[in-house]
Every structure is written in C-alpha cells, then in structure tokens.
Amino acid sequence: MTGAVRLEQQRLYLSLYLQPRASRDAFLGLHGDELKVAITAPPVDGKANAHLLKWLAKQCGVARSGVALVAGDNSRHKRIVIEQPGQIPPALAELLGKAS
Secondary structure (H helix, E strand, C coil): CCCCEEEECCEEEEEEEEECCCCCCEEEEEECCEEEEECCCCCCCCHHHHHHHHHHHHHHCCCHHHEEEEECCCCCEEEEEEECCCCCCHHHHHHHHHHC
16 A cells, blocks of 8 residues: 555545645656645745635545544645545546556
C-alpha cells in the first residue's frame, strides 16, 4: 500500500509534498513516498495551507470543514485527512488502485 494515499473507514489520508506559487492547482504524481501537489497560492501567512484545504475539499466533493491539516503547518510536507469524500479525484483513485 502506498503511503501517499490511503482510504480507511470513510477517511481519505494524504501525505503531500507541496509546491506553492505554481501556475495552476494540480496533482503532479508521486514524489518519493508522498503525492506532489502544485498550488497557485504563495507560502505566506498560511495562504498556501488555506488554499490547499479549500482546493482539496472541492476536488473531493466535501465541505471545507471536512478537510483537516494533521501535520506540516509550516512545511512543504503535509498530512491531510478528508472525512467521507463524496468523490475521489482520478489522480488519487489511480494511486488507490495501485495500492490494493
């Protein structure tokens, strides 16, 4: 099972490597044991974290309150939990498929 993306008991766990100030928001594939994610927000005053959580909520069809930053508040390496995702984005579904 890949450590980057796990689905357990209606919770989606993500280990991310963040690339802020990118030209677009996107899943970029694996970066070691983490999923690399590009976001457009700068890493200033929590803007990157806020943007990332909002974007992930939209991608997974949940309210923003359903996405939590578990670790990595001031780091590029982040751990995220998404409660009861309404949908799994294709990039994540592909990684989940490889994990089983």
